[in-house]
Amino acid sequence: MKGIIFNLLEEIVVRDHGEDAWDLLLDRAGVDGIYTSLGSYADADLGALMNATAETVGQPTDDAVRWFGRNTTPLLRVRYPDFFTWHTDVRGFVLSVNEIIHPEVRKLYPGAGTPSFGFDDSHPDRLVLDYRSERRLCMFAEGLLLGAGDVYAEELSIHQPVCMRRGDDRCQIEISFKR
Amino acid sequence: MRLERRLARERAARREAEVISERSTRRLVDEQERLLLLRTVGRAANEETLERALAHTLATICRHGSWALGHAWRLHPDGELRSTGEWVGAERFPAFREATEALTLRAGVGLPGRVVNHRGAIWLRDFSAVLTLPRAEAAAAAGLRTAIGFPIMSGSDVVGVIELFTPRILPRDAELLELLDQVGTELGRSIERQQSEERLRHQATHDALTGLPNRVMIRDALHRAISRLRREDDECTAVLFVDLDGFKAVNDTLGHVAGDAILKDVAARLRTSLRPHDTLGRLSGDEFVIVCESLASEHGITTITERITDAMRPPFEVEDELFSLTASIGVTVARPEREPEELIAEADTAMYRAKQSGRGHTEVYSEDLGSRLRRRNELERALRGAAAGDELRVHYQPEVDLRGGRIVGVEALVRWERHGAMVMPVEFIPLAEESGLIVGIGGWVLEEAARQAQRWRADPEIATPPWTSVNLSVRQLADPELLRRVADSLSAYGGHPSELLLEVTESVILEDVDAGLAVLAELRALGTSIAIDDFGTGYASLSYLRRFPASAVKIDRSFIAALDDPRTLAIVTAMVELAHALGLTPIAEGIETAQQLATLRELGCDLGQGYYFAQPLPADELAPLLRDPDQFAALVTGGVAPVAPPVAVHAPRRALARRR
Incomplete structure (x- = not known):
């Protein structure tokens, strides 16, 4: 996992809950907290931090991961505005992930293991993403998508009819656009 | 508070350092990818065929920039841009492909046409909205939003255009455009090389004059x-x-x-x-x-x-x-x-x-034609052997003065004795003509006849040695060595040119009038006499006859054989008269009966030859006839009454001397 993810989490936690909250999370997770954006760190660190977050706020881990994702997208927009300004809606933005965003991410962070999504964009009101990753971070993806909805001011509903965490061979994230 | 500010400062400093680091990493990666792309295209450009080079390049670029669709156009010498049929990713856009391949564009029209005029890469953002483009509708239907086109340059000429499409709307990337221009130049080198190879291949397999396959x-x-x-x-x-x-x-x-x-x-x-x-x-x-x-x-x-x-x-x-x-x-x-x-x-x-x-x-x-050909080839090989070995003979047929019956000349005729049997001249003479063997054979006959003439001159029992007639073929007349051969054969055996009568058919001048006449004139100048052989069977017009430096005409045997036909008789009558009028001595060939002889004498034909007198004979069998000058006197005067009293027999030279 690239350090930038940890940096983003730190930024959100500090912004919403103050400096001490971050230190508290680090202690609870039992991680050293030295993350620099270009470095690579153990996936388990993120898992531990998310569990600690969930524990702290008294919510399920999935909700905490989704919350993290949703808050991440607007921060990415600040750091990398180009990826967002090229598009006018969530659909266009999401469809560019494989071909534009992830290649660019790999340029910024050599060695980043970005997932590849399969798309079914045949339905005008719906967009279906196939997600396969050892990290099983489909909840983070859900959060990022909700965050994109916030960025483009669109109301979305998301559900996963198929999920690796329920024993399926992949996750299927279905985004419904409300008009 | 101070501590918090310090923390915030530290965090901001770290963030800035990370951004700087990210940027340089990104530049490095970009640079590496560009190099990789150029190197891959360079390799692709070395592919054996242009098609493969294009396919390879398209795939590389599409992978590099995540383009969904790539296609190559060729700019033809007539100024038309047509699809090369090379695509990457077209399986997702079949209708767009079809619309593209149906198009023929010119400079200035459509994305490729604009690239041709611009001579550099062009970025079209949301180009399906540009309604003036020929494929705007097809692009909109395919959902293609951004396009790039860049030229394939051969030297300073645009020879093709590569276009790339994506369904995304992408902002113009000046660095990419620059990179693609380099790619186009690299590909152009491949086209140049392949064009020169194609030219070489074409030259090796095509006829330069007509451009047809060789x-x-x-x-x-x-x-x-x-x-x-x-x-x-x-x-x-x-x-x-x-x-x-x-x-x-x-x-x-x-x-x-x-x-x-x-x-x-x-x-x-x-x-x-x-x-x-x-x-x-x-x-x-x-x-x-x-x-x-x-x-x-x-x-x-x-x-x-x-x-x-x-x-x-x-x-x-x-x-x-x-x-x-x-x-x-x-x-x-x-x-x-x-x-x-x-x-x-x-x-x-x-x-x-x-x-x-x-x-x-x-x-x-047909197989039959084939087997005839094989027989012919076989015969030709045998004839080659005969010419080199000892199977050829020269036989002589007397040429007789039809008024007194004196033998005034002999015609030398080549015979082929194969396995103890004679091969008919009609079988092997045409073959010798076609194969060119006639030049060697004819030369040998000339020499053999000259040698024989020397023997007859030396024979004390032969009072008046005959002149010798030798046939010359078209091929021999074209032989630059002919004059030398004739002169050599005469001088080697002490013969006089005037005692040699060279027979040529009308056809010798049909092929090339001026060249034919020139050779005959040279032979004349050498002192030999010329006879037109097989007279009446060729196509020579009378105007050629006028220019023919001959002193005798041999009336073809076919006319003599049909002398009892009134029309033929009329023709032969005219031939004899024409010959006389032109100062030529007429010689009738193929006299076989007393009646023919009598008729020819009546017509005033000077000389004749044929089985009626003697068939072609080996020299030693002919010698007794030559020793008896009055051999045929009874034949020409007896049997059928002559229409005119015999006149003095012409001496050979006088017989053939032009009377002009």
């Missing part, structure tokens, strides 16, 4: 056609060998430039008389070969040969003059067991037969 390529095409043959097929594959009649004369008369123009015209006419997929090639000179596949048996073949014959019918116009040319066509049908060269040879054999039956004929090859 023998190498015809053989290849035929090879492929043979491999496609199926025995059970109703259809057949035919090989046609087309040879122009009388082209050499045109070429010699008008020169090579005119000849070449005619050959180009012929090539074009042949092309129009064929189906698009028939292979037309030029072997050499005026020889063309055509390979026609999937013909509906004989009918199909006849249709094609008739179309060719028809196409040749309108006169050819060269330098404001009109010429008629015909083509002789030989046809053979391909069989799986035959090699390409064998089929070409068969068609050639058939063409040769066609030529023998006259101009503008078509002959189809």
Whole structure:
């Protein structure tokens, strides 16, 4: 996992809950907290931090991961505005992930293991993403998508009819656009 | 508070350091990718075929920039941009592909046309909204939003355009455009190299004059056609060998430039008389070969040969003059067991037969024709051996003064004794002519006759040695050594040129009038006499006859044999009179009966020869006749009453001296 993810989490936690909250999370997770954006760190660190977050706020881990994702997208927009300004809606933005965003991410962070999504964009009101990753971070993806909805001011509903965490061979994230 | 500010400062500093680091990492990665792309394109450009180079390059670029669709155009010398059919990712956009391949663009039109004018890469953002573009509608339907086009440059010329598409709307990336321009230049080098290779290949397989496939390529095409043959097929594959009649004369008369123009015209006419997929090639000179596949048996073949014959019918116009040319066509049908060269040879054999039956004929090859050809080849080999060995003989037939019966000359005739039997001259003389062996054989006859003449001169019992007539063929007259051979054979055996009568047929001047007449004049100048052989059977016009430096004409045996026919008699009468009027001595050939002899004497024909007097004999058998000067006196005067009293016999030289 690239350090930038940890940096983003730190930024959100500090912004919403103050400096001490971050230190508290680090202690609870039992991680050293030295993350620099270009470095690579153990996936388990993120898992531990998310569990600690969930524990702290008294919510399920999935909700905490989704919350993290949703808050991440607007921060990415600040750091990398180009990826967002090229598009006018969530659909266009999401469809560019494989071909534009992830290649660019790999340029910024050599060695980043970005997932590849399969798309079914045949339905005008719906967009279906196939997600396969050892990290099983489909909840983070859900959060990022909700965050994109916030960025483009669109109301979305998301559900996963198929999920690796329920024993399926992949996750299927279905985004419904409300008009 | 101070601590918090310090923390915030530290965090901001770290963030800035990370951004700087990210940027330089990104630049490094970009640079590496560009290098990789250029290197990959460089390698792709070295692919064997242009198609593969393009396909490889398209795939590389699309992968590099995540473009969904890539396509290459070729700018043709006529200024038209047409699809190369090379695509990457087209399976997702079949309708757009179809719309693209149906297009022919020119400079300035459409994305590729704009690239041609701009001579550099162009970025079209949301181009499906640009309604003036020819494919705007197709692009919108395919959901393609951004396009890039860049030129493939060969030197300073645009030779092609590569275009890339994506369904995303992407902002202009100046660095990418610059990179693509480099890619275009790299690819252009490949095109240049391949074009020069193609040119070389074309030169090696095509005839420079007509641009038609040459023998190498015809053989290849035929090879492929043979491999496609199926025995059970109703259809057949035919090989046609087309040879122009009388082209050499045109070429010699008008020169090579005119000849070449005619050959180009012929090539074009042949092309129009064929189906698009028939292979037309030029072997050499005026020889063309055509390979026609999937013909509906004989009918199909006849249709094609008739179309060719028809196409040749309108006169050819060269330098404001009109010429008629015909083509002789030989046809053979391909069989799986035959090699390409064998089929070409068969068609050639058939063409040769066609030529023998006259101009503008078509002959189809048959096994029978083939076996005749083989017999002929066999005979030719044997004749070659005979000429080198000791199988050729010279026999002599007396030429008799029809008024007194004196033998005034002898005609030297070559005989071939093979395995103890005589091969008929009609069998081997034409063969010797065609193969060129006649030059050597004729030279030998000249020498042998001169040697024999020396013996007769030395024979004390022969009071008046005869002159010797020797036949000269067309080939011999074309032999630059002829004059030397004649002079040498005479001087070697002490013969006098005036005692040599050289017989040539009218045809010697038909092929090339001026050259033929020039050689005859030189022979005349040497002191020898010239006789026109087989007079009346050729096509020489009387105007040529006037220029012919001859002193005698030999009236063909066919006229003598038909003397009892009043019309023939009229012709022979005219020939004798014409000869006399032109100062030529008429000599009748093939006198076989007393009646013929009597008639010829009546007509005033000076000399004659034939079985009635003697058949051609070996020298030693002829000697007794020469020793008896009055041998035939009784024949010419007896039996049938002469119409005029015998007059003094001409001495050979006087007989042939021109009376002008």
